Amino acid sequence: MRNAPGTTSRKRVGIRDIAASAGVSTATVSMVLNDNPKISDATRDRVRAEIDRSGYQPNRIAQSLSGKYTRVIGILLPELRHTLADPYFGEVISGVCDRAAQLGHKVTLESARPDFIRERKHLELFERRFVDGVLCIGFDDRHNFLGDFSAAGHPMLVVNNRFDGLGEATGVVLCDYAAGAERALAYLDQLGHRRVGMVYGSRDVHTSRLLVDAFEKRHHAFDPSLLEEGRFAEDPGQAAAAALLDRHPDLTALFCGNDKMALGAVRELTDRGLRVPEDVSVIGFDDLPYARFMNPALSTVHLPFYEVGDLACERLVERIRGRKKPVDETLPTRLVIRESTGRATPRRR
Amino acid sequence: MRNAPGTTSRKRVGIRDIAASAGVSTATVSMVLNDNPKISDATRDRVRAEIDRSGYQPNRIAQSLSGKYTRVIGILLPELRHTLADPYFGEVISGVCDRAAQLGHKVTLESARPDFIRERKHLELFERRFVDGVLCIGFDDRHNFLGDFSAAGHPMLVVNNRFDGLGEATGVVLCDYAAGAERALAYLDQLGHRRVGMVYGSRDVHTSRLLVDAFEKRHHAFDPSLLEEGRFAEDPGQAAAAALLDRHPDLTALFCGNDKMALGAVRELTDRGLRVPEDVSVIGFDDLPYARFMNPALSTVHLPFYEVGDLACERLVERIRGRKKPVDETLPTRLVIRESTGRATPRRR
DNA sequence: CTGAAAGCGCTTACAG
DNA sequence: CTGAAAGCGCTTACAG
DSSP: OOOOTTOOTTSOOOHHHHHHHHTSOHHHHHHHHTTOTTSOHHHHHHHHHHHHHHTOOOOHHHHHHHSSOOOEEEEEESOSHHHHTSHHHHHHHHHHHHHHHHTTOEEEEEEOOHHHHHTTHHHHHHHTTSOSEEEEESOOTTOGGGHHHHHTTOOEEEESOOOSSOOTTEEEEEEOHHHHHHHHHHHHHHTTOOSEEEEEOOTTOHHHHHHHHHHHHTOSSOOGGGEEEOTTSHHHHHHHHHHHHHHOTTOOEEEESSHHHHHHHHHHHHHTTOOTTTTOEEEOSBOOTTGGGSSSOOBEEEOOHHHHHHHHHHHHHHHHTTOOSOOEEEEOOEEEOOSSOOOOOOOOO | OOOOTTOOTTSOOOHHHHHHHHTSOHHHHHHHHTTOTTSOHHHHHHHHHHHHHHTOOOOHHHHHHHSSOOOEEEEEESOSHHHHTSHHHHHHHHHHHHHHHHTTOEEEEEEOOHHHHHTTHHHHHHHTTSOSEEEEESOOTTOGGGHHHHHTTOOEEEESOOOSSOOTTEEEEEEOHHHHHHHHHHHHHHTTOOSEEEEEOOTTOHHHHHHHHHHHHHOSSOOGGGEEEOTTSHHHHHHHHHHHHHHOTTOOEEEESSHHHHHHHHHHHHHTTOOTTTTOEEEOSBOOTTGGGSSSOOBEEEOOHHHHHHHHHHHHHHHHTTOOSOOEEEEOOEEEOOSSOOOOOOOOO
16 A cells, blocks of 8 residues: 555654544544543544554654643752762652653653752743653752742642742652651660760751751750761761760760761771670661661661652642642651660760 | 733743844744854844843743754663662762753653563653653663664663664663773782682673673683672672582682672671671672771772763763764773772681 | 644744 | 744644
């Protein structure tokens, strides 16, 4: 069989081809594609058969230009390099991607560096129609561009954090940091630890402050010298542990705001010839995949990062599709006891 | 000032608005936007001024529908969950994303699960115009769908691996695994280690076989019982180390195909009451961000993952734009000596 | 329930 | 060097 004059045989099959061979209009094919209930069963089946036979795939660029959605959601992170290499973000993003795929959405990664924001590229994401909505992960209170999204009416959700005054279009999905911290602290208490120091991440991050709050609440006459900032990373975490140990040689336990800082703390203790947990107990927060392979295996609080990403993605897509109800969900955490914590043995040096 | 009849004031500014207020045609505005050299300086400046004044942003969906490119590249990974949580992939992807942003491209993440491939979704990526090209990371020889891309003429690059018979449209960018392995083995030899065991990742991965080849080449009368598969992960790595130690109690060093398996090996040694490196030296491969915080800090071979991702992205975009020359580039590695390796001390148990 | 027509917002030959 | 026109491949009112 030859092609009709004017048609070349090597051209991709389009909606017009399907319409022609099914004997309907392109509008009808489009409606079949979009499961429009107005189409009769007979027509639908006939068109579907033709689509299957020809292997037709709608051009999603054309669909987006005519339609309302791009069907892509953006993940905004602060600087990718040492962010993506962090298992924490990896877990969240996996959850987002898997859910997005199920919902028929693509995911695009974006790093919000200072120049990115200065050039308003975060809003360009919407204005040039790159995305239908964004998920923001890993920012702190100084990232004040976050308010720009809801101000412009663009769907945005904050993952694993919370910010003030972000407006209606914004929502949050996060782990229950407060309960996790209380649980970890209660556990140390139960092991007999009365002299506990804390290495916290940052005062500019809401979830990090939640841990500090839980720590302070444990002590009636609170002593601020029991706290030291560890900036979420191994090296500053080690330095923080060192400062704490210098100030308080009688500490029997260290509560760390994340596993990385706990890793730094363990290293500092080891360097000082102190044994973990015989001399000092260390507990982390996050439960990174390799926490159980640390030496000693790290006791920590498990945070359901994958699930947080999954849920955040689901809620964002709902919002994109018109959901008005505010999103504010918290997922439970779990204490994981391994080798780095043990009964307190009072020391004095 | 009022709007012309028929225009609503709240409509986004489009190319027609710019054309009208600059007194030119939309074709001219489009050419200015695309830096077409045929436009005179005077016209260009006038149109640019109008664009700046109005804050006009071209709709990239419309640009893609009319134009040839989507300006998005896809990263294909085997199952996201424990892949993205792996710092190795995180580094590569950061490199890809940063370079893509510089080249004006967006990046989308895709996990090639069995059903994804079965439904031909990997080709749909191109056919429905989601991407202009893809980067494939983390696959092995059994993933035979990789040939589909070049068969269909779609730009694809393999990152940090190599496959046979993938055709012209395909290329590779990877680290120099062979040289890295030789360097590590020479170093162990230099420390006096004559009884060395190897925990390798998989026989289905080219780069992993490169390490095995280097290991076998070191021994004249090669003994296959000195090798054990560790599947790139901590637990099987630990099991592999255990098997090796059971068979050869006189081993003084373990060469591991990646840092995760080295972590498992260290754990096995510790569990057996053997000291690292006093009794047995352990060397890894990858240099993950936390390798230096392990206890003991891991000696390993540094692989430039970020740079590999960066270069792969650059080469892929060149290919998309028409580059014909085959891509096959290798990046140098570097031996990193830390605490887990030391001089050999012969044992017998 | 279905079709003819307009339109989404750009780019690309083609004239001039 | 620039403009008028067609076209990219869909979806969406609007009629009937």
